[in-house]
Amino acid sequence: MKYLAKDDSKCIQCGLCEEICSTTYFKTNDVEKSCIHISKDGKPDINVCNQCGECINICPVQAIKRDKLGVVRINKKDCVGCFMCVGFCPENAMRQHDEFIEPFKCIACGLCAKKCPSGAIFIAEKEAKELAYAD
Amino acid sequence: MLTNRRGDEKMDINVLKEGRKLLTEYKYELGKVDKGYTNRTLYVNISENKIDSKPVTPIMKEKFVGGKGFGLWYLWNGTTPSTKWNDPKNEIVISGGPVCGITQYPGSGKSLVCSISPMTDIPIDSNVGGYFGPLLKFAGWDALEVQGKAEKDIVVFIDGNKGIVRIEEAPLEAIDSHVLAEQLTEMYADNEEDKRNVSVVTAGTGAEHAKMGLLNFSLYDPRRKVTRFKQAGRGGIGTVFRDKKIKALVVKFSGVKGNLNNPVDQGIINKAGIKMHKEVHDLDDNQNRMRKVGTGYSVEVMSAYDLLPVMNYQYGGHEDAKKIGPEVLINNYLTQGKEDGCWYGCSMACAKTADNFELKTGPYKGQHVTVDGPEYETIAGVGSNCGIFDPRAILEINFYCDTYGIDTISFGTSTAFVMECYTRGIINKEITGGLELNFGNFNASVELLHQMSRGEGFGVIVGQGIHRMKKLFAEEYGADSDFLFDIGMEQKGLEYSEYGSKESLAQQGGFGLTNKGPQHDEAWLIFMDMVNNQIPTFEDKAEALYYFPMFRTWFGLYGLCKLPWNDIAPANNKFTSEPAKIPEHVQNYLDVVYGVTGKRLNTQELVTESERVYNFQRIFNIRLGKGLRSNDKIPYRSMGPVTKEEYESRQERYDGQLKEFLNYEVEGKTTEEKMSVVRKYREEQYEKLTDAVYKRRGWNSNGVPTIEHLKELGMDLPMLIEVVKDLQ
Numbered sequence: 001m002k003y004l005a006k007d008d009s010k011c012i013q014c015g016l017c018e019e020i021c022s023t024t025y026f027k028t029n030d031v032e033k034s035c036i037h038i039s040k041d042g043k044p045d046i047n048v049c050n051q052c053g054e055c056i057n058i059c060p061v062q063a064i065k066r067d068k069l070g071v072v073r074i075n076k077k078d079c080v081g082c083f084m085c086v087g088f089c090p091e092n093a094m095r096q097h098d099e100f101i102e103p104f105k106c107i108a109c110g111l112c113a114k115k116c117p118s119g120a121i122f123i124a125e126k127e128a129k130e131l132a133y134a135d
Numbered sequence: 136m137l138t139n140r141r142g143d144e145k146m147d148i149n150v151l152k153e154g155r156k157l158l159t160e161y162k163y164e165l166g167k168v169d170k171g172y173t174n175r176t177l178y179v180n181i182s183e184n185k186i187d188s189k190p191v192t193p194i195m196k197e198k199f200v201g202g203k204g205f206g207l208w209y210l211w212n213g214t215t216p217s218t219k220w221n222d223p224k225n226e227i228v229i230s231g232g233p234v235c236g237i238t239q240y241p242g243s244g245k246s247l248v249c250s251i252s253p254m255t256d257i258p259i260d261s262n263v264g265g266y267f268g269p270l271l272k273f274a275g276w277d278a279l280e281v282q283g284k285a286e287k288d289i290v291v292f293i294d295g296n297k298g299i300v301r302i303e304e305a306p307l308e309a310i311d312s313h314v315l316a317e318q319l320t321e322m323y324a325d326n327e328e329d330k331r332n333v334s335v336v337t338a339g340t341g342a343e344h345a346k347m348g349l350l351n352f353s354l355y356d357p358r359r360k361v362t363r364f365k366q367a368g369r370g371g372i373g374t375v376f377r378d379k380k381i382k383a384l385v386v387k388f389s390g391v392k393g394n395l396n397n398p399v400d401q402g403i404i405n406k407a408g409i410k411m412h413k414e415v416h417d418l419d420d421n422q423n424r425m426r427k428v429g430t431g432y433s434v435e436v437m438s439a440y441d442l443l444p445v446m447n448y449q450y451g452g453h454e455d456a457k458k459i460g461p462e463v464l465i466n467n468y469l470t471q472g473k474e475d476g477c478w479y480g481c482s483m484a485c486a487k488t489a490d491n492f493e494l495k496t497g498p499y500k501g502q503h504v505t506v507d508g509p510e511y512e513t514i515a516g517v518g519s520n521c522g523i524f525d526p527r528a529i530l531e532i533n534f535y536c537d538t539y540g541i542d543t544i545s546f547g548t549s550t551a552f553v554m555e556c557y558t559r560g561i562i563n564k565e566i567t568g569g570l571e572l573n574f575g576n577f578n579a580s581v582e583l584l585h586q587m588s589r590g591e592g593f594g595v596i597v598g599q600g601i602h603r604m605k606k607l608f609a610e611e612y613g614a615d616s617d618f619l620f621d622i623g624m625e626q627k628g629l630e631y632s633e634y635g636s637k638e639s640l641a642q643q644g645g646f647g648l649t650n651k652g653p654q655h656d657e658a659w660l661i662f663m664d665m666v667n668n669q670i671p672t673f674e675d676k677a678e679a680l681y682y683f684p685m686f687r688t689w690f691g692l693y694g695l696c697k698l699p700w701n702d703i704a705p706a707n708n709k710f711t712s713e714p715a716k717i718p719e720h721v722q723n724y725l726d727v728v729y730g731v732t733g734k735r736l737n738t739q740e741l742v743t744e745s746e747r748v749y750n751f752q753r754i755f756n757i758r759l760g761k762g763l764r765s766n767d768k769i770p771y772r773s774m775g776p777v778t779k780e781e782y783e784s785r786q787e788r789y790d791g792q793l794k795e796f797l798n799y800e801v802e803g804k805t806t807e808e809k810m811s812v813v814r815k816y817r818e819e820q821y822e823k824l825t826d827a828v829y830k831r832r833g834w835n836s837n838g839v840p841t842i843e844h845l846k847e848l849g850m851d852l853p854m855l856i857e858v859v860k861d862l863q
Contacts, residue, residue, distance in 0.1 A: 057472065057473075057474065058474060058482075059474070060474050060476055060479045060480070061331065061357065061479065062357055062358070079392075079393075080238045080391050080392060080393055080479045080480070081238050081239065081392055081393020081394065082238040082239055082393060082408075082479045082480030083239055083393075083405060083408055083409050083412060083480070084412050084474075084480060084482045086409050086412065087408075087409050087410075087411070087412020087413040087415070087416055087482060088412060088413075088416045088482070096405060096409065098401055098402035098405055101392055101393040101394045101401070102393075
């Protein structure tokens with residue numbers, strides 16, 4: 001199962017990952033539209049989806065599914081914008097922005113990992129049994 | 136041939152379709168919702184096969200808001216002071232309200248159904264989940280107003296994507312809800328994915344013969360692949376529905392999104408909604424466990440506090456309550472871990488379901504069915520109140536009540552009443568047609584239901600409700616009508632819902648001083664009053680019986696559910712100035728209303744909105760002959776011990792109260808003497824409470840809203856003044 005792995009201790013809080021994420025998916029440099037969030041003060045803290053899949057069971061219309069690579073993805077066409085997945089995410093990593101009526105999340109595309117100057121984020125694989133929540 | 140979900144019953148949709156006959160078709164422009172309103176109502180007259188669009192006027196929005204407000208407004212205008220429940224003029228109005236259909240805040244998909252009730256002969260309003268209300272709005276209609284009476288069984292179909300309404304004769308479809316809703320969902324959905332875009336309203340065969348008929352509102356569950364229901368239970372609207380020969384109302388709309396209400400400020404709604412989702416996520420497991428067991432969480436708590444109705448409200452608890460308590464339901468019956476909301480975005484998800492339940496009796500015996508619920512009211516009503524402490528029995532009765540279209544509360548309370556009458560010899564086996572209606576007899580209880588469905592036997596009599604049974608038993612079987620008045624737990628013709636109120640004067644008022652009869656919609660003050668002693672004086676109680684009924688019925692104006700207001704509370708709620716009101720949640724609602732409509736209300740304005748409709752409904756009752764002080768009297772069983780056994784079961788408490796409150800020396804007195812003193816005292820207390828509540832509500836001592844108060848509320852409408860002017 002593919003996911004964006006992290007090592008908080010290596011993060012230098014440069015924010016490049018946030019910029020890449022939001023410009024890739026929303027054509028704007030806005031941390032509020034980034035799937036990955038980095039703490040601005042204090043110890044580095046990387047907040048991003050770990051593809052655990054709890055949101056899959058929360059969605060009332062089954063708009064959230066795991067793809068064949070194991071990545072949890074939202075089908076925006078079916079999504080009814082209830083944001084329960086946002087409130088129930090154990091990682092607080094499901095995102096929502098008032099300009100959009102659907103939530104958004106990390107799909108482990110790896111673009112941010114490629115540019116990360118310190119190697120704090122990287123694409124990794126884990127076994128299905130390591131997932132916190134079964135589908 | 137299509138196989139239904141249980142694989143044990145065949146239905147051929149094409150055959151059903153061939154039986155259809157189109158009576159009329161109406162085409163309309165698809166509308167757009169603006170700030171929560173479509174600004175029009177769909178009027179369907181099934182006597183004349185006439186369909187029309189009616190404008191929603193500014194005065195309707197200003198004075199009546201939506202939901203139950205619109206329902207009562209149309210009902211008033213469509214009927215006369217002499218309209219009876221089965222008059223073709225009587226209406227069934229379904230309306231969500233301006234917030235109905237948002238998906239971000241829990242409990243925002245409610246419909247309010249209004250009609251003149253066959254139980255009470257006055258307006259009833261019933262609050263129900265399921266997808267019909269939201270889909271109706273997105274199909275272009277703030278309300279659906281159905282009037283008239285069809286000659287043969289019909290289905291009304293609204294296609295919200297094509298802008299078509301059809302009335303069709305539908306002779307071949309089933310009548311019982313669990314079969315019919317599946318047939319119609321299958322018939323109108325384009326494919327499996329489309330099924331969630333279809334919602335149907337149905338009743339059942341029981342509703343044809345009993346007065347306590349209910350309506351089921353469907354939602355398609357894509358995970359279970361079944362059609363589930365929520366019920367508009369109270370007051371017999373299902374009976375009106377079948378009397379009008381309506382088999383079903385169907386709405387179809389695909390394309391639900393989170394912003395279809397075109398709100399003024401989506402962001403403020405999102406913020407409030409996500410905050411609530413987090414609150415439920417973080418706190419529900421340690422508070423009420425609504426996500427695990429729904430409202431059934433409270434059975435054992437009620438029993439521990441002497442509030443669980445047992446054997447027709449004689450007693451308030453039972454050692455077997457744990458057998459029907461939440462642990463048993465969670466561990467053995469209710470499917471866990473599914474998303475059980477009755478509209479999108481309800482993270483409280485209390486609409487629990489027992490899947491794969493095998494029926495042991497009746498026409499569907501042997502089938503494995505999905506049972507919706509059981510709710511607390513059902514567990515207590517058809518369970519403990521009838522002396523039945525078997526969860527399987529409760530689920531079976533729950534299922535048959537739903538599919539036959541019978542209100543579990545009225546059924547439970549009525550069955551408890553006949554069981555007490557049977558136990559006391561007021562009725563016997565000859566009268567019941569051989570049914571041994573002892574407390575605890577599940578087989579007899581469920582047989583009453585099957586008889587209601589078939590339209591035969593003593594079940595049909597029970598289905599008329601306690602009000603009519605009291606008269607019948609006194610007139611035909613020589614029963615003591617005073618005693619029946621004491622033990623028959625109904626008022627205004629409606630059966631009590633399932634809480635013992637003997638030890639809470641405020642709750643006696645919470646049941647008795649209501650518009651539609653004794654239900655738990657308006658006020659639930661037992662804990663505030665009896666357990667926490669927060670409202671000790673008459674004035675305190677009157678204030679609570681002003682604020683809470685207004686606040687709690689306000690939800691019905693907007694298409695909201697009351698449960699997320701107080702079945703979850705913020706972690707810091709107990710440190711607020713008025714924890715019983717849950718101030719943070721009240722603020723959420725003010726934010727959501729602003730977000731959708733652009734209307735900035737404060738808490739007083741919120742209450743005033745509701746008070747306008749509340750007083751309108753009171754005057755509607757007066758117009759139909761039942762809104763005065765004499766109609767607010769309550770059976771003594773709800774106030775104190777009717778029988779010696781009841782007194783002696785709580786002797787210490789009652790003796791103590793006699794000493795403490797009345798300085799009455801109990802030594803050497805017989806139980807009968809003490810009972811009589813207790814009764815006099817308690818009846819006086821209720822009258823004093825009534826005085827205080829009427830005063831606080833701006834009503835005169837006869838329970839009539841004063842013209843001055845109506846002016847203050849902006850409700851001095853000529854139609855209302857006309858009704859109350861001679862009663863000032």
